[in-house]
Amino acid sequence: MILALVAACWFYIFPTLIGRAVIGWFKQKDSLKDFFLYFISGSLILYTLAIGLSVFRLFTPSLFYSILVILTGVSVIANGVISSLFITNKHHTHHHTLRTSNILIYSFILITISIISFVIWNNDVPVPYGLNWDMFEHQTLINLIQQGTFSFKTSQISDTFQFDGYSSIFHLLNAIPQIIWHPEPARYWWIIQGLHLLSSVCASFYLGYVVTKRIIFGFIAAIIGAFSFESYVAYATLFLVPQTFTAVCFAYGLGMLLEQKELLAKRLVWILPVLFLFLFLNHYIIGSAAIVLLCTVVCLLVLFQRWPKSYRGIVILLPLITFGILTFFTRFIDLSAINGGEALQYVYTPQKLFEFMQVFFGNALIFLGIPGIIFSFHEKDNKYRIVSIAGLLVLAVVVSGIPYALKFYVLGHYLIGIVMAGGIWLFAKNISSKIIQCCILLFLTLWFSIHLLLNAVYWKNDIHYDSFSTHYSQAELDAATFLQAYDTQDVLLLSDPATQYSLEAFSGMNSQGGAYMNNNTRYIVGKLFRYPTTEELIQELQTIQDPLMSKSHQRILLVMSGRLFQWINLPEENQQDITINIWAPAPLSYKQRNDIEQFRNYHNFNKIYENRDLIILEIPLTY
Amino acid sequence: MEIHLSPYKQIGRVIVILILAILSLMGQKTLPDPSVPLGQFTATTNPAGIAFYQKQPHSSYLLSPYSDYVVIGDKSHSLIQENHPESAIERPGTTFPTNMVQQIQAYLGKATLRYASLLPTKTIYTGIIGSNTLSVVRTYYVQEHSQPTEIAATLQYSRDDVIVDDIGMLLSESDDETVKVYEQVTKKEVLRLTTINDRRRKSLSKSLFILNRRTPGIIQIKVSPSDYVIVDNEQKKIEFIDENPEIKEKTILTQYEIVILADMWGSTL
Numbered sequence: 001m002i003l004a005l006v007a008a009c010w011f012y013i014f015p016t017l018i019g020r021a022v023i024g025w026f027k028q029k030d031s032l033k034d035f036f037l038y039f040i041s042g043s044l045i046l047y048t049l050a051i052g053l054s055v056f057r058l059f060t061p062s063l064f065y066s067i068l069v070i071l072t073g074v075s076v077i078a079n080g081v082i083s084s085l086f087i088t089n090k091h092h093t094h095h096h097t098l099r100t101s102n103i104l105i106y107s108f109i110l111i112t113i114s115i116i117s118f119v120i121w122n123n124d125v126p127v128p129y130g131l132n133w134d135m136f137e138h139q140t141l142i143n144l145i146q147q148g149t150f151s152f153k154t155s156q157i158s159d160t161f162q163f164d165g166y167s168s169i170f171h172l173l174n175a176i177p178q179i180i181w182h183p184e185p186a187r188y189w190w191i192i193q194g195l196h197l198l199s200s201v202c203a204s205f206y207l208g209y210v211v212t213k214r215i216i217f218g219f220i221a222a223i224i225g226a227f228s229f230e231s232y233v234a235y236a237t238l239f240l241v242p243q244t245f246t247a248v249c250f251a252y253g254l255g256m257l258l259e260q261k262e263l264l265a266k267r268l269v270w271i272l273p274v275l276f277l278f279l280f281l282n283h284y285i286i287g288s289a290a291i292v293l294l295c296t297v298v299c300l301l302v303l304f305q306r307w308p309k310s311y312r313g314i315v316i317l318l319p320l321i322t323f324g325i326l327t328f329f330t331r332f333i334d335l336s337a338i339n340g341g342e343a344l345q346y347v348y349t350p351q352k353l354f355e356f357m358q359v360f361f362g363n364a365l366i367f368l369g370i371p372g373i374i375f376s377f378h379e380k381d382n383k384y385r386i387v388s389i390a391g392l393l394v395l396a397v398v399v400s401g402i403p404y405a406l407k408f409y410v411l412g413h414y415l416i417g418i419v420m421a422g423g424i425w426l427f428a429k430n431i432s433s434k435i436i437q438c439c440i441l442l443f444l445t446l447w448f449s450i451h452l453l454l455n456a457v458y459w460k461n462d463i464h465y466d467s468f469s470t471h472y473s474q475a476e477l478d479a480a481t482f483l484q485a486y487d488t489q490d491v492l493l494l495s496d497p498a499t500q501y502s503l504e505a506f507s508g509m510n511s512q513g514g515a516y517m518n519n520n521t522r523y524i525v526g527k528l529f530r531y532p533t534t535e536e537l538i539q540e541l542q543t544i545q546d547p548l549m550s551k552s553h554q555r556i557l558l559v560m561s562g563r564l565f566q567w568i569n570l571p572e573e574n575q576q577d578i579t580i581n582i583w584a585p586a587p588l589s590y591k592q593r594n595d596i597e598q599f600r601n602y603h604n605f606n607k608i609y610e611n612r613d614l615i616i617l618e619i620p621l622t623y
Numbered sequence: 624m625e626i627h628l629s630p631y632k633q634i635g636r637v638i639v640i641l642i643l644a645i646l647s648l649m650g651q652k653t654l655p656d657p658s659v660p661l662g663q664f665t666a667t668t669n670p671a672g673i674a675f676y677q678k679q680p681h682s683s684y685l686l687s688p689y690s691d692y693v694v695i696g697d698k699s700h701s702l703i704q705e706n707h708p709e710s711a712i713e714r715p716g717t718t719f720p721t722n723m724v725q726q727i728q729a730y731l732g733k734a735t736l737r738y739a740s741l742l743p744t745k746t747i748y749t750g751i752i753g754s755n756t757l758s759v760v761r762t763y764y765v766q767e768h769s770q771p772t773e774i775a776a777t778l779q780y781s782r783d784d785v786i787v788d789d790i791g792m793l794l795s796e797s798d799d800e801t802v803k804v805y806e807q808v809t810k811k812e813v814l815r816l817t818t819i820n821d822r823r824r825k826s827l828s829k830s831l832f833i834l835n836r837r838t839p840g841i842i843q844i845k846v847s848p849s850d851y852v853i854v855d856n857e858q859k860k861i862e863f864i865d866e867n868p869e870i871k872e873k874t875i876l877t878q879y880e881i882v883i884l885a886d887m888w889g890s891t892l
Contacts, residue, residue: 124732355652363650367643423643427636430628436637447644454651454723457730464660467732467754562839566678587663589679590804591836 001127004187008195010177015042018071021078029086032103033206033259036252037271040278046071046176047169047281050150059150065179072180106215110205110222113445114198117226120452121238124460128186128477129470131463132193132239133583136471136505136514137161138171139185143508145175159548160504160514167281170242185506186477189240196240196248201226203251204417210255211383211418212425219441220428221421224368227448228361228417231459233346233406236413243410246283250290251414253279254390257297258383289397289408293390293415300389304382319392326400333402345579346404353399356406359458361451365416368423375422384422391415463584472502473585475613479559480506482609483616486557492546495559496525496567498581499614503559512546516578520544526568526575528558529595534603542621554621558605560596561614562586587612649719656714657729659736662755662883663840668714668738673750675757675881681781682838686748686759688740690860693763694773702763704742711742757881765873776863776877778844784835786854786861787813788828794854795824801836826852831861832884845880 016035019042027034049067053059125131137160144150144157145168154161154168178188201222208221229238236244253275260268276294279287300314348356357365376388394412398405409416428440460469476499483493484507493500493511501515512521524540531537541556563582567575574580588596596615600607609616628636658667666675672687688702704711714737728734736750736757745764750757761776780786785802786795792814793802802813831852833842846852846863853862868875 123730358650358652362647362652364647366650367646371643424640427639427643431633431636432627433630433633436633440637440640443640443644447647450648450723450727451651453730454653454726457657457726458652458654461654461658464658464665466663467660569680586678587839589835589837589839590801594800594836 001187003181004183004191007177007181007183007188008192010181011173011192012039012195012199014072014075014176014180015039015046015173017075017079018042018045020082021075024079024082033252033256036249036256037274040249041274043169043173044274044278044281047167047172050172051152054150054152059148061146061148061179064148068176068180106205109219110201111198113222113226114194114201116445116449117201117229117237117452118194118197120227120449121229121456123456124467124469126468127190128184128474129468129472130186130189130193131460131469131471132189132235132241133471133581134239134241135189136501137516138174138241139189139505140514141168141171142175142178142185143505145171146179147508156548158514159512159546160501160516162513162516165285166242166283166287169278169281170245186472193238193240196244197226197237200237200244200248200251200413203248203255204414206255207251207258207387207414207418208421210258211387212379212381216428216437216441217421217425220424220444221417223441223444223448224364224420224424225414225417227445227452228364228413228420229452229455230356230360230406230409230413231455232356232359233404234409234413236410242283243286243407246279246286246290247410247413249275249282250279250293250411253290254294254297254387254414257294258301258386285404286407286410290411293393293411296393297386297390300386301382304386308382314389318389319396322393323396323400326397326402330401346406347401348406350399353406359455361448361455364420364448364451368420369416370423371426372419372422375426376419378426379422384418387415387418388422391419465584465586470585471498471583472506473613475587475611476502476561476585477506478611479503479609479614479616483507483509483557486608490551490554492544492549492553492556493559494521494525494541494544494556495561495614496564496582497522497578498567498583499559499561499563499585501581502585509557510546510549512544515581519576522575525564526572528568529599537603538619538621541619556619556621557608558617558619559614560588560592560599560617562588562592564614565592565595585613588614648723651723653722653726655722657726657734659729659732659734659752661752661757661881662885664842664883666734666736666750666752666757668736668750670712670714673736673738673748673757673759677838677840679837681783682835683781684833684842685779686750686761686776687779688746688748690777690779691746691761692775692777693771695769695771700743702746703740707740707742711740713739713741755883759879759881761877763875763877765870765875771868771870771875772866774865774868774875774877776850776879778861778863780833780859780861781835781838782859783837784833784859787832787834788826788852789830789832790814790828792816792826792828794826794831794852796856798836801834804836805832805834822855822857824854824856826854828852841884843882843884845882847878850877850879 016039019038022045023038023041050059053064140158140160141154149157150168151157152167153164154166155164157168204225205218205222209215209218225237230236235241236247276291279290281287373388376385379385391412394408394415397408398412424444428437431437463469463471465473480503483503488509491509493504493509495503497515497517500511503509504511504514512518521544524544531540545552563586566582566586570580600617605617605619607615608618656668658665661675664675664677666673671689672685674683674685676683691702692699693702725734734752736752738748740746744766747762749760763774765771783798784795785798787793787805791811797815806813829846829848831844831846847865850863850865853864855862863879865877
């Protein structure tokens, strides 16, 4: 567990050390926001290094490990020297000490808020269980990077990725701590998602503070941000995936931009391109949207400086025009042609979106959003107003009916959170009593805790495994440990999409497509028990091919799990549907074990592993 | 410039925030019947009663007024009126505060499942869930001028279920393989008696076991001391019958407990 904690922290620390070791020489002192710059710069440096090694075919596990060890040593020394140079500045030291006490108190409050939110969501998800379904595919990619397979394109690393929605930077950054510290992946993800939540809560606080210059507003935004979890499609806070990571970096970037006293400050000339590149590499679509939003914010800052009274019209008109244009163009998009028709599944009616909103946070968006917009007319500083407009723009995109639009709400989480905080602030701003202010913060925590709690009950309703809510079981983790020690040469893992998705992630053993297995594989697994002869079965199994494997596999490890039987019982059209999975693990029943025994005896396959939830059979394809 | 409000106005603003919170929470989308883990099963209420199930075929069980009955005079009546209006069924989740309490209980894994039928008379089913136990209390409100001579609680069981009582008597149709494993694990011999009425087998035992090869986990039912058990093999229904039920304050209380025991199948292989 300690290794997992250290590794999860290393995800943030190591790029920061690298970034500071490079940029720190050009600075006189550190401010808190500099650490974000160090982090993104360091991340880009590490990614460039990995790409460089890959281009020259030098990306091997041993060499990359050695380079990381050397970089760690060099960056620690460089950071030590930089810190000592900063400390010699007396003025800076004094200033720093004064702020440290405040920072500690604020950090303590923000950590407490994050822990409460994390515990509410994970009350029945103890270590090492998890609810982040996408984590499996990311861990699969991380495993392959650790094994020395690296490319800019995710689809060239694993066939689980059939669509390049992002570069491999997110995976490299997660692979580095795993290469150095070797944590158990399930524990690593459990902890790093807690840290991601903390970073997200801090981002909400920072943005709230920047737009109003009031600490209490920052805390209101942090509380709303911590307990508002978009549990469908967006997942901003509690799941760490490329889109949520991009969004949290966007929030820090936006805060930094709004904090600039001069729009055309020199530092922005190099900060913005670095930030834009980082956002884009982390998620092409969400990153691009983030870049557009940041550019819009810059334009609005200029506009409001020149024409201060134009804001009233813009607040209302800009989101409406955006909505109108997008809705008009959506009518001409052939949704069935996008991403194999999957886009059709991600177009939501306004009623469905309203329902999602009510799952996420009841009517809070309405009852706090409207006062929040009213507050934007009262607030003298333009920054809150600009964030409100950006938030409304995101909402306009979300309700416009374009496919995957709800994903953009991952950015909206931070902006709309500020608008909702404005809704509270409209009523709380003139309350002078500190006690009442504290009571309001505590009450807000309770109020939004209930929203999160009810959201959790709703979302987890159908993914029970014993008394837990989880996408994988301890039995599957044990099986993955067994598979790690197994000879992985010329072997392909095969099961239902969910089982092989989870086992591939935790064992590192290759499967055809994980949860995104192709139609042929789905068809073969679906009628596994119906092949009359072993020859026919093996002939069919030989047709399963992973296009990224350099040589074809000679053996198949067939994992027969409780999930597999549930999946086989689905109608064929559901088996072919990549959006339908058996989300929770299931133990094998006696009858299922019997069926497996009969299947095994009939075909004369070897049983190599067995536990409560699954039995693994070895099938040689050279029959 | 900050405006300083009078204490009354400050309190007024706090009240506004409270009202906003209530309005916000009232809009929270919740499930009418949240499901709660019950050992390897999941328990929930549904339009027919209180159910517990697994995501396997033929592994759901139902406690329901549609199959429970009361005998008044010579006639047996279902506990819910035929062709009843929708309003004759009451489930939590209809009102904001009770729904919220139920959801929070479900979150804590200690949900109280509640289901009531209101016609022809009120019958309330309350299921309290522990980690692997479901304690059911059924309260039947006796109609005026009626004297029930017998009242039965029922449990619909599934195809392939094998039912054995605690002395090892087989009450359902046999499934030799399931029985063999049960004997192997419990080291008890199952008695396959041929009774006069094979369709409706009777047991005075206070504990039953339901075994199913398709279902991980074994269901144990602890029967109320005043009841005896009939297993109806045709209708696939277990009846817990109370003859001469005690009427207290115009109600008849029936209690039984369902315990989900750990999976015995895995240990046999």
